[in-house]
Structure formats: structure tokens, C-alpha cells
Amino acid sequence: MKDKLQKIKDDAVAAIKASEGLGALNDVRVNFLGKKGVLTSVLKGMKDVAPEDRPAVGQMVNEAREAIENLIEDTKKKMEAAELEKQLEDEVIDVTLPAKKSICGHRHPNIITLEEVENIFIGMGYEVVEGPEVEYDYYNFEALNIPANHPAKDEQDTFYINDKIVLRTQTSSVQARIMEQGKLPIRILSPGRAFRSDEVDATHSPSFHQIEGLVIDKGITFADLKGTLEEFAKKLYGEDTKVKFRPHHFPFTEPSAEVDVTCFKCKGKGCRFCKNSGWVEILGCGMVHPNVLRMSGIDPEVYQGFAFGVGLERITLFKYEIDDMRLLYENDTRFLRQF
Ligand code: DAH
Numbered sequence: 001m002k003d004k005l006q007k008i009k010d011d012a013v014a015a016i017k018a019s020e021g022l023g024a025l026n027d028v029r030v031n032f033l034g035k036k037g038v039l040t041s042v043l044k045g046m047k048d049v050a051p052e053d054r055p056a057v058g059q060m061v062n063e064a065r066e067a068i069e070n071l072i073e074d075t076k077k078k079m080e081a082a083e084l085e086k087q088l089e090d091e092v093i094d095v096t097l098p099a100k101k102s103i104c105g106h107r108h109p110n111i112i113t114l115e116e117v118e119n120i121f122i123g124m125g126y127e128v129v130e131g132p133e134v135e136y137d138y139y140n141f142e143a144l145n146i147p148a149n150h151p152a153k154d155e156q157d158t159f160y161i162n163d164k165i166v167l168r169t170q171t172s173s174v175q176a177r178i179m180e181q182g183k184l185p186i187r188i189l190s191p192g193r194a195f196r197s198d199e200v201d202a203t204h205s206p207s208f209h210q211i212e213g214l215v216i217d218k219g220i221t222f223a224d225l226k227g228t229l230e231e232f233a234k235k236l237y238g239e240d241t242k243v244k245f246r247p248h249h250f251p252f253t254e255p256s257a258e259v260d261v262t263c264f265k266c267k268g269k270g271c272r273f274c275k276n277s278g279w280v281e282i283l284g285c286g287m288v289h290p291n292v293l294r295m296s297g298i299d300p301e302v303y304q305g306f307a308f309g310v311g312l313e314r315i316t317l318f319k320y321e322i323d324d325m326r327l328l329y330e331n332d333t334r335f336l337r338q339f
Contacts, residue, residue, distance in 0.1 A: 001049070001053075001057055001060070002060060004042070005042065005060050005061065005064045008032070008038055008039060008042070008064060009064050009067060009068065011032075011038075012028065012032045012038075012068045012071070013068075013071060015028045015031070015032070016028055016068075016071050016072055016075050017075075019075070021079065022076065022079055022080070022083075025072060025075055025076055025079065028072065029072050032068055033065060033068060033069065033072075039061065039064060039065055039068070042061055043061055046058070103333075105333075106336070106337070106339075107339075108328070108336060108339075109316050109319075109320055109322075109328065109336070109339045110209060110312055110313065110316050110328060112316075112339060113312060113315055113316040113319055114191055114209075114211065114312055116236065117189075117191075117211055117232075117236065117310070117312075117315070118189060118191070120231075120232055120235045120236065121189045121213065121232070122189075124187075124228065124231070125187055126187045126188060126189045126213070127187065127188050127189070128188070128189050128190070128191070129174065129178065129188050129189075129190050130174075130190060130191070130192055131168075131171070131173055131174035131177050131190060131192065132168070133167060133168055133192065133193050133194075133195070134161060134165060134166075134167060134168075135165070135166060135167070135168040135173045136164060136165060136166075137153075137163070137164050137165065137166055138164075138176075139168075139173040139174075139176050139177055140166055140168045140169060140170065140172075140173040141153055141166075142295075143175075143176035143292065143295050143296065144172055144173070144175065144176065144251060144252040144292060145251045145252045145289050145291045145292050145295075146251045146252070150251065152169075152251070155197070156197055157169060157196050157197055157198075158196070158197060159195050159196075159197055159206075167194075167195035168194055168195065169194055169195065169196050170194050170210060170212075170309060171190050171191065171192050171194055171210040171211065171212035171309060172212055172252060172307070172309055174188075174190040174192075174212055174214075175212065175214050175252070175288075175292070175296075175307060176292070176295065176296045178190075178214060179214075179216065179292075179293070179296035179297070179298055180296045180297055182297060184216060184217070184298070184303060185215075185216055185217035185218075185303075186214055186215065186216040186217070186305070187214075187215050187217075188212075188213070188214050188215075189211060189212070189213050190211070190212040190213075190214070191209065191210070191211040191212070191312065192209065192210065192212075193207060193208070193209055194207075194208060194209065194210050195207050195208075196208075200326065201326075202323065202324045202325055202326065203325055204325070205313070205325060205326070205329060208311065208312070208313050208325075209311075209312035209313060210309050210310060210311055210312060211309070211310040211312055212307070212308070212309050212310075213228075213285075213307060213308045213309075213310075214288070214305065214306075214307045215228070215305050215306050215307075216288065216293070216298065216303050216304070216305035217303065217304070217305065218302060218303060218304070219304065220287075220303075220304040220305050220306060221287075221304070222255070222287055222306070224306060225285060225286075225287065225306035225308070226243075226245060228306075229243065229259055229283070229285060229308060230243045233259070233261045233282065236315065236319070237261055237262075237264050237318075237319070238264075240262075240267070241261050241262055241264075242261065242262040242268065243259060243260070243261055244259070244260040244261075244279060245257040245258075245259055246258045246259075246260060246281075248284060248286075250284055250286055251289070252286075252288070252289050252292050252307070253285065253286020253287055253288060253289055253306075253307060254286060254287060254289045254290075255286055255287060256284065256285070256286035257284075257285055257286055258281050258283070258284050258285075259281070259282055259283045259284075259285060259308075260279035260280060260281050260282070261279065261280060261282055262278060262279060263277075263278055263279060263280050264280070264318055264319070264321075265321060266278065273318075273321070273323070280318060282310060282311075282314065282315055282318070283308050283309060283310040283311070284308065284309050285306065285307065285308035285309070286306065286307065286308075287304065287305070287306050288304070288305040288306060288307050293305070313325050313328055316328065320339060
């Protein structure tokens with residue numbers, strides 16, 4: 001019996017040493033110490049042992065069990081420690097590795113230009129205000145001296161929500177909203193989105209941006225308009241930029257003009273950008289029509305003013321020498337990253 005128990009112990013020690021991992025170790029425990037284990041079956045054979053030998057044999061079995069149990073417990077602790085060690089090693093963070101670069105967006109060329117324009121006018125004492133994109137027909141047309149039967153209201157140009165409400169076709173709609181508040185004098189710049197029922201091409205989009213300017217005060221003349229817009233053009237395109245006022249017609253200004261600047265690309269010599277004329281048109285402007293002032297409750301005998309409207313995309317395309325407006329709307333970061 002002694003030899004048999006020694007053999008069981010030796011087998012158990014060998015099996016414990018050979019076991020790789022906690023799972024295998026547990027199998028060894030079950031094999032030797034479990035209910036149907038090797039050592040238990042020895043105990044079950046006690047009935048064949050002579051009664052006087054039983055205490056001694058029992059003690060031997062217990063010693064063997066204890067020895068195996070202790071070894072299993074020790075081994076288990078070592079394995080757990082080793083496993084933890086390995087886990088810590090695997091999970092070490094190498095702080096010297098280069099970080100993942102996050103993709104960082106940046107300002108759209110339209111916004112870069114807009115902020116530049118805003119800064120120029122803020123420097124001249126203007127306040128930046130905004131108006132609604134979904135607008136009453138009244139502010140978009142009527143209050144700007146564009147009566148119901150005016151061709152500018154043609155359905156081909158305008159997105160109608162209903163009879164009285166449209167997607168504004170111009171930021172000029174902000175003019176009457178500001179004037180009827182009755183706070184004078186007025187010196188505002190109003191940038192924003194405008195909409196027209198246009199097909200998309202290199203120079204048109206159903207949704208685009210304008211920057212509106214409005215000045216109302218006593219004694220404002222066309223000279224103020226000219227001086228202001230010349231200063232604006234020079235700040236935006238450079239001191240050597242020349243400005244030309246071409247007579248034009250807008251229902252809400254009288255007289256009206258369009259402003260051309262020397263082509264930024266060829267400096268006036270003529271190139272494909274300016275269609276060989278040496279000039280490019282950048283805005284519409286004029287002296288606020290007396291009807292417009294009157295409709296908003298301002299006495300044209302006391303107050304005068306000027307207004308202008310700049311196409312934001314237009315001046316951005318010029319500034320960056322981009323020849324297709326669609327590039328501004330595609331959100332292709334390969335394009336946008338260049339600015
Ligand atoms: N709203 C005009 C347009 O969309 C541009 C414009 C012209 C605005 C003359 C003005 C102005 O304020 O005085 O074509």
C-alpha cells in the first residue's frame with residue numbers, strides 16, 4: 001500500500017509539473033483528488049485493509065492528499081502570477097509611439113473670404129447682422145420696389161413656399177427689415193445664403209451666398225458709395241486695384257451701378273479670367289431708392305443712403321483663381337485643404 005501511494009504521489013507530481021495552464025492543472029486535481037479520482041478509489045479500497053492497519057493507511061492517504069493539494073495550490077499561485085505578469089507586459093502602452101493623426105477640418109474658402117470682407121467693413125464701423133433665408137415676398141421684393149408684376153419675381157428665378165413666402169433670392173431682403181426698426185443711422189453688412197431656381201454649372205448654383213451692405217444717414221452721397229467700395233476693393237485685392245463704376249439698373253437703387261475691378265490675374269492686360277477685357281465685375285450697388293426709404297418709414301428728404309450686394313462665391317473664385325464654382329460645394333477635402 002505504501003508503494004502504491006508513493007506511486008500515486010509521484011504520478012501526481014509529474015502531472016502537476018507537466019500541466020500547462022490553470023485548466024490543465026484543474027484536470028489534474030479532478031483526476032487525483034476528485035470524487036472519482038485515483039486517491040478516492042484508494043480510500044474506497046480501505047475495506048480490504050486489515051482493521052488494525054487502517055489508521056496507518058488512512059494517515060498515509062491523508063498525507064498523500066495533503067502533499068498533492070499543497071503542490072497544486074503552489075503551482076496555481078505561480079501560474080496566476082505568471083499570467084498576470086504576461087498580461088501586464090502585453091498591455092504596456094508605449095508612450096513614445098507616434099500618435100494616430102486625427103483629421104482636422106479647416107475653414108472653407110468662402111468663409112475665409114467672408115471673414116476678410118467682414119473685417120474690412122467692421123474696420124469702417126459696420127455691424128454684421130443676419131436675416132432669414134425663408135423670407136416674406138414682401139421683404140424680398142415688394143419693400144425693395146419690386147411690385148407684384150415685376151419680371152424679377154418670375155417663377156423661373158424664385159423658389160416659392162407659398163404666395164407670400166419665398167426662399168430669398170437676394171440678401172437685399174435684410175434692408176427693409178433693418179430700416180423699419182427705425183434706428184438711425186444704419187451701417188450694416190449682412191452676409192448669408194440666397195436661392196434661385198438656376199441649373200448648376202460652373203458659375204451658377206440654386207444656393208449661393210451674398211453679402212449685403214446698407215448705409216443710411218443724413219447727407220450720404222454717391223461719393224461716399226464710391227469711396228467706400230474703392231477702399232473695399234483695394235483692401236480685398238490689393239492697393240493697385242482700380243475700380244470702375246458702370247451704370248446699371250436695380251429697382252431698389254437710383255442711380256445704380258455695377259462695380260468692376262482690374263483683373264486680379266492679368267492686372268488689366270486681358271486674360272481668360274476677364275475674357276480679355278482687363279476687368280471683372282464684383283458687385284451691384286446704388287443710392288437707396290426714395291420709394292424704398294419711404295416704404296420702410298424713412299423720410300428721403302432727411303435721410304439718404306447707399307447699398308451694395310456682393311456675390312461671395314464670385315469674389316472667392318477670383319481671389320483664389322478657381323474657375324468652377326461647383327468645386328466650392330463638393331466638400332472634397334483634397335480641394336478644400338489647399339486654402
Ligand atoms: N441684390 C442684387 C442681386 O442679387 C445685388 C444688389 C445690387 C444689391 C444693388 C444691392 C444693390 O444692395 O444696391 O443682384
